[in-house]
Amino acid sequence: xxxxxxxxxxPASLKEAVDLYQNLSQQGNNPMFISGGTELITLGxxxxxxxxxxxxxxxIAESKVMQxxxxxxxxxxxxxxxxxxxxxxxxxxSKTASEIADRTARVKITLGGNICAQxxxxxxxxxxxxxxxxxxxxxxxxxxxxxxxxxxxxxxxLSPGEFLVQIATEKRFIDAPFYTFKRRQQWYxxxxxxxxxxxxxxxxxxxxxxxxxxxxxRSQLVEAALNNxxxxxxxxxxxxxxxxxxxxxxxxxxxxxxxxxxxxNLLLDVLESLDKx
Ligand SMILES: Cc1cc2nc3c(=O)[nH]c(=O)nc-3n(C[C@H](O)[C@H](O)[C@H](O)COP(=O)(O)OP(=O)(O)OC[C@H]3O[C@@H](n4cnc5c(N)ncnc54)[C@H](O)[C@@H]3O)c2cc1C
Numbered sequence: 001x002x003x004x005x006x007x008x009x010x011p012a013s014l015k016e017a018v019d020l021y022q023n024l025s026q027q028g029n030n031p032m033f034i035s036g037g038t039e040l041i042t043l044g045x046x047x048x049x050x051x052x053x054x055x056x057x058x059x060i061a062e063s064k065v066m067q068x069x070x071x072x073x074x075x076x077x078x079x080x081x082x083x084x085x086x087x088x089x090x091x092x093x094s095k096t097a098s099e100i101a102d103r104t105a106r107v108k109i110t111l112g113g114n115i116c117a118q119x120x121x122x123x124x125x126x127x128x129x130x131x132x133x134x135x136x137x138x139x140x141x142x143x144x145x146x147x148x149x150x151x152x153x154x155x156x157x158l159s160p161g162e163f164l165v166q167i168a169t170e171k172r173f174i175d176a177p178f179y180t181f182k183r184r185q186q187w188y189x190x191x192x193x194x195x196x197x198x199x200x201x202x203x204x205x206x207x208x209x210x211x212x213x214x215x216x217x218r219s220q221l222v223e224a225a226l227n228n229x230x231x232x233x234x235x236x237x238x239x240x241x242x243x244x245x246x247x248x249x250x251x252x253x254x255x256x257x258x259x260x261x262x263x264x265n266l267l268l269d270v271l272e273s274l275d276k277x
Contacts, residue, residue, distance in 0.1 A: 002044040010056045014138045014165065020055050021161040022140060029053040033163050035063070035078050035110035039117050049118070062165050063112065072134075072168040077112025081124070084111065090169060092178040093127040096197055099182040100124065112164045116156055119191075122216050123182075125152060126197035126208040129218040131173030136166040154215035176201045177277035179270050183262050185253045193254045196266045200274045207270060212259055213245055226267065233275070237267045 007029070011017040017033070024031035032051035034040050035058055043049040057063050063078035066087055073089055081097040085106070088094045100123050101109055114124040125148075128135075133148045139162025148167070151157050156164060178199040185193045192211035199206055204227050208218040225239035241260060248256040 002041065003047070004044070004050060004052075006051050007053045008056065009053065010059055012059060014060060014062060014143075017055055017057060017060060017163065018138060018140060018161060024053045024055075025161065031055055033057055035113040036080065036108040037113075038105060038108050039113060039119065043118060057112070057163060058110070060165075065166060068171070069168075071171050073171065073174055074166050074168045075111060076166050077110060077115075077164045079111050081106040081109050081111070081114070090127060090174050092130070092174075092180060092197060092199060093124065095178075096126055096180050096182075096195070097124050099180075099192075099195070111167070116158070116164060120155075120214050120216070121191055121195070121210050122155070123192065123195050123210045125216050126180075126195065126210060126218075127178075127199075128152075128167055128169065129208045129216070130178075130197060130199045130206045131169045131176075131201075133167050133169040133173075135164065136168065137162050138165050139163065149218070154217070173199065173201060177274055179273045181266060181269065183266065191253065194259055194262050194266060196263070196270065198270045198274060200277050205270065205274050207240075207267070209263075211253070212248060212263060214247070214249060217245060219243065219245060226271065233268060233271045236271065237264055240267055 009020050011020055021031050029052040031053040033055050058078045063076040065074050065076040066079050081100055084097045085094045111124055115122055128148050135146050135148050135151050137144050139159055176199045180197040182195040183193045184190045194212050195210040197208050206223055210216040221243035222240045225243050226236050228236055248259055250256040
C-alpha cells in the first residue's frame with residue numbers, strides 16, 4: 001500500500017502523454033511517468049517518491065515495439081525484462097536483464113523503467129552503452145533521436161515532461177561476441193556487487209559496469225588500457241583499474257577494496273573470453 005492517493009492516467013498516444021504531463025504540471029500535480037510501476041511502489045512506500053498524478057506509458061504502441069527495422073533492432077521502453085528474455089533478440093541484453101531482480105519482478109519491470117530508475121544500478125543500460133545505440137525520446141519539444149553515449153551521463157538526461165520511447169541498436173553489435181557476469185554479495189537475486197558487460201567489435205573490447213560506482217558507466221580510458229595489446233594481460237588490467245572513475249562504492253554489499261579485487265578478476269575473465277574471439 002502506498003501512503004498517498006494519486007490520479008491514474010493511461011494515455012493511448014505519445015501526444016496524449018506529453019499533453020497530460022504538461023497540463024498536470026501546470027495544475028501543480030507533480031506528475032510522474034511510470035512503465036512497470038515497481039519503483040513507484042518500492043520507493044513510494046518509504047516516502048522517497050511522491051506524486052499526485054501517475055501517467056502510465058505501458059499502452060502506447062510505440063513503447064511496446066520489439067522488432068528489427070532495416071539494420072536496427074528497435075526495442076520499446078515498455079517491453080518487460082521477461083519479454084526481452086523470451087524473444088531473445090539481443091542476447092547480451094537478454095542475459096544481462098535475466099539477472100535483474102527475480103522472476104516475479106521481471107514480469108513487471110520494463111526496459112524504460114530500469115534505465116530511468118532512481119535506484120542507480122540500471123543494469124539494462126549496459127548493453128546499449130556498449131553498442132552505441134540511439135535513444136528515441138518525446139517531450140514538449142517533439143521527438144528526438146540522440147546517441148546513448150551523449151544522453152546517458154550517469155543517468156538519462158531528460159527534460160521535464162520528456163520520456164524514453166525506444167532504443168535502436170545496429171545489428172552488427174547484436175551479433176558481436178560478448179561476455180556478461182553479475183557478481184552478487186548476497187542471495188541469488190540481490191543488487192549487484194559488480195555487473196560487467198563486454199563486447200568485442202572492430203577488434204576492440206568494450207566494457208560497461210554497474211555496481212562499482214554509484215552510477216553505471218562505460219569508460220574510454222578503461223577500454224584503451226584493456227586494448228593495449230603490446231602489454232601482458234595482467235598489466236593491461238592494472239592500468240584499466242587505475243583509469244576507473246570514482247567514487248568506488250563502499251557499502252553493505254562490499255568494501256571498495258573488495259569490489260576492486262572482484263573487478264580485477266572479472267576483467268581478466270573478459271580478456272580471456274574475448275581477446276581471441
Ligand atoms: C525485488 C527487486 C530487485 C531488483 N533488483 C535489481 C537489480 O539487481 N538491478 C537493477 O538494475 N534493478 C533491480 N531492480 C529494479 C529497479 O530497482 C527498479 O525498481 C525497476 O527497474 C523499475 O522498473 P519499472 O519498469 O517498474 O519502472 P517504474 O517504476 O515504472 O519507473 C521507474 C522510474 O523510471 C521513470 N520512468 C519509467 N518509464 C519511463 C520512461 N519511459 N521514460 C522516462 N522515465 C521513465 C519513472 O518516472 C520512475 O522514476 C529490482 C527491483 C525489484 C522490485
